[in-house]
Amino acid sequence: MAASKNKGRAVIVAGARTPFVKAFGEFTKVDTIALGVAAARGLLKKTGLGHRDVQSIVWGGVILPSGAPNVAREIALDLQLDPACEGMTVVRACASGLQAITLAAAAIERGEADVVIAGGSDSTSNAEIKLPQKVVHALAPVALGKPTAADYLGVLAQLRPFSELLPQRPRIAERTTGEMMGEAAEKMARRNEISREDQDAFAVRSHTRAAAAIESGLLAEEIVPVETPDGRWVHADGLVRADTTVEKLAKLRPVFAKDGTLTAGNSSALTDGGAAVLLMREEKARALGLVPLAAFASWSYVGVDPADQLLMGPALAMPTALERAGLSLADVDLVDMHEAFAAQVLSILKMLASKPFAERRLGRGTAVGEVDPAKLNVHGGSLALGHPFGATGARMVTTMANELHRTGKQHALLGICAAGGLGAAAVLERCD
């Protein structure tokens, strides 16, 4: 395909998200598509864009509805956007949201579209309970053919022992290793010698900063209220605890290992929510009178052996993104890392600061550097706000783009860890 002549830098114009709410809470009956619709609708309203102006939706999600896995297209249809607004849905575990946004930026920069909504949503409350595959296979001849009595008996014989038939509780576990994400993070805490105290302190800081951002009204600018099917309105994030302290967190019991250090307090919670970002070709945005906030200087996606340190990906992806942007860590004004677990963030910070790590795993002579706590997750992170898997990337891009624009700072570095041993990173630069 010959690229269109309408090429140019892709810029982030605005972002919007639903409140993030603990799973099986107020959003229990709001599914992934509805959360996406809410975020995208809020975005349109905020920017005053018409329904015919959007050319494409790129959406990220982890727990996709099996009946309609292309959530992006469903959002476009439910929003009654122009039928020509096409849609695709991508999965890159917890990096799905960022993935959707960088894909949209790439498409714009290749000249495929001028106006794209990208983001993600997830509803853990609407995870489908699966029948064991054994049942599916055993039932196939009965369900799809002209079964005889013998077939039915055959099914029964195949199904024994019946104890295996109970629907499985969905687990956030690695397919290859069977390891739960929390167990992997617990291992990382032990292996990188991250103490319970440090994790709790980090979690408290996340809550304090998020609470301050809510208090000052910064986060309210990003959030659009959502009406639930029973007519109630949800206005604010539900997980942030302004009054939490290290003393309170210290009382919680470890959840992933008996003598472990990870608790519900220093791990991110299962969350429902959606977030969307509006991307445009820079000229188009300016022509429409919109103010570009930021653009991508670079991004990077990496994979590591899941049997090693499952959530260490950002320690490799962030230096790569910096290198591609021609920057060093010291050049960056803001760092925003997805907080799956306090232990995971602290482990990655340790790796970035380590010279031996840089030598052996990055092939460079000097450490990437120490991340200044004052620059890191300035408005809190997933520990406080929650982590609707697909939405987190778009939340981070929104907060950082707004922050760069608001403060006049130049660069923000993003880092996200994801299941399967994946890591994602991006560098945002402010638009003048």
Next chain:
Amino acid sequence: MNDLLLELGKNKNARRLLGSLGLPLPLPESLRRERGPLVARPLADRAVAVAAPRGGTLLATIAETLTGAGADAWLLDAADAAVFQGPGETFGRPARLLTASPERMRLDAVVIDASALADAASLRALFDALSPLVPRLARSAHVVVLGREGLTERRAAAAQAALEGFVRSVAKEIGRVGATANLVRVVAGAELRLPAVLRFVLSARSAFVTGQPIVVDAVARPLPEPPWVRSLEGRVALVTGAARGIGEATARRLAQEGAHVVCLDRPADDGPLSQLARSLGGSALAVDLQDADAPAKVVAHLGARGVDVIVHNAGITRDKTLARMKPELWDAVLDVNLGAVERLHEALLPQLRDQGRVVCLSSIAGLAGNMGQTAYAASKSGVVGWVRAEAQALASRGVTVNAIAPGFIETRLTAAIPMAIREVARRLSALGQGGLPGDVAEAITFLATPGAQGLTGRTLRVCGGAFVGA
């Protein structure tokens, strides 16, 4: 072929009952083995005790290897912690002091760097280090002692030679819990070739290798840092006698490492041979190695693609006492087991690519001699001499040439041995049991990988610590 004692040994109650009866029946421990292709972190989460008495010279290599392979190092001496600092930080495997370990923790492996022991008195450090650890060894644990090869100062040479007797005896002592002990001797300048060897002897890939001295030298031209996973990708491996047993197991393992395997066996075994080749995505070559035109056929089959790994596994036995031996039987044994190896190798030399690997099958009988096996033993010890000489000839091309000497392996061949003799053969080893064809295949595969560049001209025994043979 069923090993009744081994099966009994798996049963806790039977174990307890036999123990309480006080029968002199040593129940062998079922060995932990590793299946499938080699992995990047073969020692993931394994607890490995490390000691380097008198300032071992190989500690840095040990630290890099253990942490990179995923092991948790437990140090006997706090002074060694500094060396582990960087690698530990890199891989999230900080070394800790063994004295701080949980009391119930079992050791999956022990590494003692004895390279700095230079006189009789210093050998005391071996006793000091290992003696308290023996009761803490896990089942199928791996003890590895590292030493130096080629020292000339006489006291140091004596101390280093002493390691061998020590390790062989340790192997016999700890074999009853399925644990192995091996000695790795490193020639000065060959340190960079140690990691692959350590990964082999510290993992279950070497489950049936015990009581062995392994020399790592710098004879063959060096390689850049070898990959650990799928290291034979894009390479061609020829395995003779591939239809069954050790040959089949080897062909499967080489294919798992990514090699295109050419499976060679007699035309009579065409059925299983082509089935194997198909399942491995390799090719089958039905050739009788006793035929004069066999080498030419192999050369034609390999063609311009050449060959990277040659495993001379095909062999026959025609056992007769010397007094009853018939000349045609003698000739057949010598011709297939030694003559055919030489002929095929010489024919393939132009096609054997640089950094190639040649692995021959010798036998414990070739090292120790065996009643009724004069011809067989002669052919198999002939192989030992052949690899020693050929290794020198091919060193400049980076090609390594080695032999594997299997002990008692549970195959069709050994299943035919009368029961009483078979029982004795099984028990006459440190591990008290026969090996599996897969155990030999693991050792061959190890020698075939790029990481094994430090071994050439050697004979590696896969014998479970057989009580015979030098």
